[in-house]
Amino acid sequence: MTPIAHTRVGRPATQESDIRLTLPARPENIAVVRHMLGAVGQAIELSPAVVDDLRLAVTEACTNVVRHAYPGRSGTLDVVVRPEGERLEVTVADSGRGMGPSPDRRGPGLGLPLIAALADSFDIDESVPSGSRLVMSFMRTRRDPAMRAL
Amino acid sequence: MNGAEEPTRVSIVAGPLVGPVLRRVVGMLAARADLPLDRLDDAVLVADLVAARAPAHVAQATVDVALQSGDRSIDLRVGPLRRGGGRALVVDAAVPGVGNVIEQLADQLDIVSEGNHEFLHVRLSYDGAD
Numbered sequence: 001m002t003p004i005a006h007t008r009v010g011r012p013a014t015q016e017s018d019i020r021l022t023l024p025a026r027p028e029n030i031a032v033v034r035h036m037l038g039a040v041g042q043a044i045e046l047s048p049a050v051v052d053d054l055r056l057a058v059t060e061a062c063t064n065v066v067r068h069a070y071p072g073r074s075g076t077l078d079v080v081v082r083p084e085g086e087r088l089e090v091t092v093a094d095s096g097r098g099m100g101p102s103p104d105r106r107g108p109g110l111g112l113p114l115i116a117a118l119a120d121s122f123d124i125d126e127s128v129p130s131g132s133r134l135v136m137s138f139m140r141t142r143r144d145p146a147m148r149a150l
Numbered sequence: 151m152n153g154a155e156e157p158t159r160v161s162i163v164a165g166p167l168v169g170p171v172l173r174r175v176v177g178m179l180a181a182r183a184d185l186p187l188d189r190l191d192d193a194v195l196v197a198d199l200v201a202a203r204a205p206a207h208v209a210q211a212t213v214d215v216a217l218q219s220g221d222r223s224i225d226l227r228v229g230p231l232r233r234g235g236g237r238a239l240v241v242d243a244a245v246p247g248v249g250n251v252i253e254q255l256a257d258q259l260d261i262v263s264e265g266n267h268e269f270l271h272v273r274l275s276y277d278g279a280d
Contacts, residue, residue, distance in 0.1 A: 012202060019171055032158065032178050039174040043167055099271040 025070055025077040025094060032060045033079050037090075040081055046088070050142050054090065057118040060111045061092035061134050069096030069131065087120070088138045090126050095131040157216040157227070162207035163204070165208075168213050170198045176217065176226070183219035185259040189276045192255045193224055196272055199252055200212035200228055203242040207235030211266050222276045229269035 021036055023029040034055050041051035058079070065077045089136040115136060116122050125133035160175050176197035180190045204213045209230040212256045218228040229238065240259070244250045253259060258273035 016162045018165075019167060022159040022160075022161075022177070024156050024158070028182065029158070033176060035174045035178050036160075039170040040167060043170040074156070111246055 002054075003043050004007055019080065021079045021081075023077050023079075025075050025096075027066055028054055030066065031079060033062055034059060037081070040083075040088075044083055044140070045086075046140055047142065050088075050138055050140060053086070053118040053142075054121065054138050056092055057115045057138075058092060060115050061136070064111050065092065065094040065096070069094040078079070083140070084142055088140055090136045090138070091125075091133060092122075092136075093128070093131060093133040097131070154273060155218070157218040157225075159214070160275050161212045161214045163212050164208060165212070169198060169201035170203065172201045172213070172215060176224070179217050179219040180224050183224050185224065185276050186278075187273070188272055193274050196226065196252055196255055196274065199273045200226070200270075200272075203239050204228055204231070206242070207231045207239045211234070211273040220275075225272050226272045228272070230264070230267035231270060233263075233268060236270040239250055239270055 019040065021033060023032060037055050037058060038051065040046075041054065046054070053131070062077055062079070069075055069077075073092060075096050078091075078093040078095075082089045082091075107116075115134070119136040120139045120142070121137040123135040125135055157180060157265045158175065160172065162171050173194055176237070177190065177194045185193065191220040195196050200215065201213065208214070214229060218225045228239070229236070240250060240261075242250050248254075252272060255274060256272045256277045260271040262269045262271060
């Protein structure tokens with residue numbers, strides 16, 4: 001697994017991507033995202049190990065958005081899935097307050113380290129004008145789940 | 151769309167992933183709308199037909215659907231479609247010996263023009279007693 005990387009990355013606009021799901025940032029919609037990832041995994045024949053890691057990492061990212069991005073107001077959760085050759089790239093984004101320390105706990109949570117452990121690479125795109133944008137990449141050919149190594 | 155909350159929007163490049171993704175998302179939201187099993191099945195069938203037929207009529211490279219689940223109802227807004235694409239999509243969904251499936255399953259079916267594009271609005275609901 002690669003360590004967490006904080007980078008400014010110039011990526012293609014998300015509307016050019018293969019699948020884009022935009023939902024109200026509410027807890028019940030995380031299940032919709034997980035379900036969608038299962039469909040993609042099945043359609044492009046990902047191994048169960050990759051699907052498990054993908055779902056868990058994306059769930060963590062979506063949970064961060066739902067819990068922290070829009071304190072006291074509603075907003076959207078944006079998930080983009082892009083199969084690219086041997087990799088599957090997933091971006092989770094919001095237009096809320098961006099990343100920062102959680103007001104309801106001391107120190108960082110487990111979400112980002114867990115995502116970093118599960119994904120083959122992981123970037124926080126700091127070029128967005130507002131909100132946060134996490135870009136995770138998973139090798140499609142991986143056979144063993146990263147979870148086993150945790 | 152008729153609910154107070156923003157709809158769920160799904161945009162998929164026209165291709166083999168449209169069917170699997172749209173079917174799952176529609177099924178999930180139809181279940182959340184507490185539609186009975188028959189109507190949930192109808193909603194998934196409409197999603198499959200949209201996935202199969204819409205790519206020929208979309209205005210751009212993606213199939214875009216906005217979904218809103220309500221009280222025992224689900225609304226699908228398909229588009230942007232090319233001019234004439236709304237009606238063409240519905241006509242394409244006809245099955246020999248069965249007729250037009252979307253027309254038969256929808257409780258409400260509208261085609262709305264916006265500029266040079268069209269949007270197909272399909273509503274499935276259930277108002278019977280359990």
